[in-house]
Amino acid sequence: MSYKIGIPRALLYYEYYPLWKEFFTELGAEIVLSSNTNKSILNAGVSSCVDEACLPVKVFHGHVEELKNKVDYLFIPKFISVYKKEYLCPKLLGLPEMVINSIDNLPPVIDVEINLLKSDDNLHKSVIEIGKIFTSDNKKIKLAFDKAISRFNEYRKLLANGVIPIEAIKVYNKYVNSITTLKNSKYKILVLGHSYNLYDEFLSMKLIEKLQKENMKVITPDIVDIGKINHYISKLPKRMFWSFGRKIVGASSYLIEEKAVDGIIYISSFGCGLDSVLIDLVSRKAKKYKVPFTLVTIDEHSGEAGVNTRLEAFIDMIIWRDRNEDYISTHG
Ligand code: SF4
CATH class of the missing domain: 3.40.50.11900 (Rossmann fold)
Known part of the structure; x- marks a missing residue:
């Protein structure tokens, strides 16, 4: 059975989408992306999120609202640190909890922790934890992640050659076949x-x-x-x-x-x-x-x-x- 995994087109989508897309696809899942942000997503996010949150976090809630009835799982990892001795913003650290407590009738949320603060080991554990939803074969999960990393490095090469992510991601989403310079x-x-x-x-x-x-x-x-x-x-x-x-x-x-x-x-x-x-x-x-x-x-x-x-x-x-x-x- 192919699970539908919902990825909100907001917040760290703009940093890591190509990586997760390859990983889930390799494991046989179907990715469902929310639409580009629009007025109704914004309004839905503003009404379901706490007032004190910043605009991108409110918008993220709107994307979740759009996806929640269309998917088997929602992917909202708990990003704490993506480099050694560095942190992300506290609002990202608490994102899965904030969403789960603000929005009713959610499908199961994949809220695995990503924390590279002290070592890379945590990432491997997190990847295996996510992969277990699809297969009990750790080797297959590792292979899927290795492939995802290698595709992600290709994406990073585009950026290193001066292609901004908004264009590089469009190539990955197959909206465009080439990049205009x-x-x-x-x-x-x-x-x-x-x-x-x-x-x-x-x-x-x-x-x-x-x-x-x-x-x-x-x-x-x-x-x-x-x-x-x-x-x-x-x-x-x-x-x-x-x-x-x-x-x-x-x-x-x-x-x-x-x-x-x-x-x-x-x-x-x-x-x-x-x-x-x-x-x-x-x-x-x-x-x-x-x-x-x-x-x-x-x-x-x-x-x-x-x-x-x-x-x-x-x-x-x-x-x-x-x-x-x-x-x-x-x-x-
Ligand atoms: S850094 Fe934190 S507070 Fe600022 S826009 Fe991003 S999530 Fe919001």
Whole structure:
């Protein structure tokens, strides 16, 4: 029998979907993805989730609502740590419990813990635990995971070659057969933020696509070399122990100091505690190196018209600055 596994198209979907897709498919399961985020998913998430949660967590609840009656299992792992000595945001740590306690009539939830804080062994145990749902053959589970890792490494290679996840995942989901690359983009814009804010086109109001239509080359932290990120983040006086914080601050520090970007747009969800620290670090560095910086804060009431106006003004300013201004601060 082939089980249907529901994967919400939200939060860490944008980091690990290709890995889980291969793993479950190798084990004979059928993946059911929720739709792209839309108004009714957002509304469902807002009504079922606690008010205090941030926007992406509310949206995640909406995706679960959409999937819950269509699948045999829901996949909501409990992500604690994905690298040694690093953590994820506390809201992700408690995600399965939050969902289970907020939404009624759920199918069984695969809420296995992923915790690489001290060693990789935990991951292998977690993988076997998930695989046991489909087979009692540990060898088969291990083989499926090895294959998934090797496909995931291929996906990571796409990112290393400058393909942003939103495009690479589309290839994996077979929405597109090839990747379009922009030619002759004179201006490079670094778009910062958590992957689930950047690449969810409903939440970001297609900001990346809008920049690309203006022939801007978009860079996101996911396509920056991990060696550079680690080198630049190690310059902070204190160790940054949030994995996403390391990626955002390390990538932006590298690109700012190397003068490799013409402007920075940070997309943040209202009420994100992590971002309040990260935005301060990035904006100070941008100011020091005279790189234009703007913050787009999103919440469930965000209007697209306001974001479009800010984006147009930002692009105009970048182009004007390039043509007319010489080393004058854009920060006033
Ligand atoms: S890092 Fe911020 S946006 Fe992400 S889950 Fe935590 S609070 Fe929400």
